[in-house]
Amino acid sequence: DIQLTQSPSFLSASVGDRVTITCRASQDISSYLAWYQQEPGKAPKLLIYGASTLQSGVPSRFSGSGSGTDFTLTINSLQPEDFATYSCQQLYSYPQTFGQGTKVEIK
Amino acid sequence: EVQLVQSGAEMKKPGESLKISCKGSGYSFISYWIGWVRQMPGKGLEWMGIIYPGDSDTTYSPSFQGQVTFSADKSIFTAYLKWSSLQASDTAMYYCARRYCGGGRCLNAFDIWGQGTMVTVSS
Numbered sequence: 680d681i682q683l684t685q686s687p688s689f690l691s692a693s694v695g696d697r698v699t700i701t702c703r704a705s706q707d708i709s710s711y712l713a714w715y716q717q718e719p720g721k722a723p724k725l726l727i728y729g730a731s732t733l734q735s736g737v738p739s740r741f742s743g744s745g746s747g748t749d750f751t752l753t754i755n756s757l758q759p760e761d762f763a764t765y766s767c768q769q770l771y772s773y774p775q776t777f778g779q780g781t782k783v784e785i786k
Numbered sequence: 787e788v789q790l791v792q793s794g795a796e797m798k799k800p801g802e803s804l805k806i807s808c809k810g811s812g813y814s815f816i817s818y819w820i821g822w823v824r825q826m827p828g829k830g831l832e833w834m835g836i837i838y839p840g841d842s843d844t845t846y847s848p849s850f851q852g853q854v855t856f857s858a859d860k861s862i863f864t865a866y867l868k869w870s871s872l873q874a875s876d877t878a879m880y881y882c883a884r885r886y887c888g889g890g891r892c893l894n895a896f897d898i899w900g901q902g903t904m905v906t907v908s909s
Contacts, residue, residue: 680848713895715831722881722902723823723831728895766831770885770894774847775821777831 681705681769685778691786696757700781702750702767711771714743714752717780718763726765727752757783788812790820790882790900797906798872805868806903808882815863816840818884821896822856822867826878836885837865872907879904 682705692698702712710730715723725734727743730750740755754761762785767778793807808820822834835846839858846854858865865882880903883896 711894715896717831722899723883723896724899725895725897728893728897734895734897768831768833768895770892773845774835774849775833777823777833780830 680774681708681772681776683767683769683776683778685765685767685781687781688779689782689784691784692757693786694757694759698754698757698761698783700752700765700783702745702752702778704748704750704769704771707747708769708771710746711769712743712745712750713768713770714741715766715768716761716763717766723766754783759785788898790884790898792880792882792900792903795904795906797908799909800873800907801871802907803868803870804872804905805866806880806905808865808867808900810863810865810884813884816860817888818886820856820858820865821883821885822854823881823883823896824850824878825881825902831881834867834880838887839863839865872905874907874909876905877907 684703686701712730714727717723726737731743742753744751764780764782766780791809819836819838821836824832834850837844837856839860844856855868883899886893
């Protein structure tokens with residue numbers, strides 16, 4: 680199985696901050712990576728697919744980059760509604776594993 | 787509106803069986819695979835497996851192989867997740883989600899998710 684390791688697991692930030700979350704794969708997954716946002720008590724929501732393509736309707740302050748084994752989700756100018764848990768997922772091979780998640784909390 | 791609507795919360799006893807559902811609407815049901823994802827209380831997302839409703843082609847995660855069964859009825863746009871004998875450790879939120887694959891290409895993500903079904907197993 681391909682392992683995805685996110686860092687950090689937890690981060691505290693303020694409104695307006697720029698936030699970067701990384702996702703490292705245990706082997707090359709090309710660009711077969713997605714990022715999701717999950718608010719407490721809600722289903723995950725797709726933010727980024729194909730490592731860097733913004734899903735329709737997602738604010739442009741979210742961006743994704745990377746390929747191979749190292750990927751980054753960046754949130755520019757953090758907004759109050761962005762405080763949530765973010766997870767990456769690889770769709771390169773079965774099982775299509777998720778990272779452990781990164782919780783973004785208000786400082 | 788494109789959506790996946792899951793069946794309601796369940797409370798069961800260990801050893802009981804259970805089948806939960808995920809109904810698609812607003813899109814061509816057989817153009818998308820349906821994946822199942824477990825989220826145990828306070829934990830991250832776990833990929834359980836995926837089924838193609840068009841022909842019920844299924845792949846299970848090794849962690850869930852033999853523990854659950856996926857099925858689908860394309861005539862009523864519904865996918866199912868079944869347990870034959872529940873354990874307390876099956877207590878979790880279960881999500882279904884869709885992934886487009888067609889014409890030899892796949893969207894590399896689950897773009898629409900159901901609202902989740904909470905399964906509680908306790909004696």
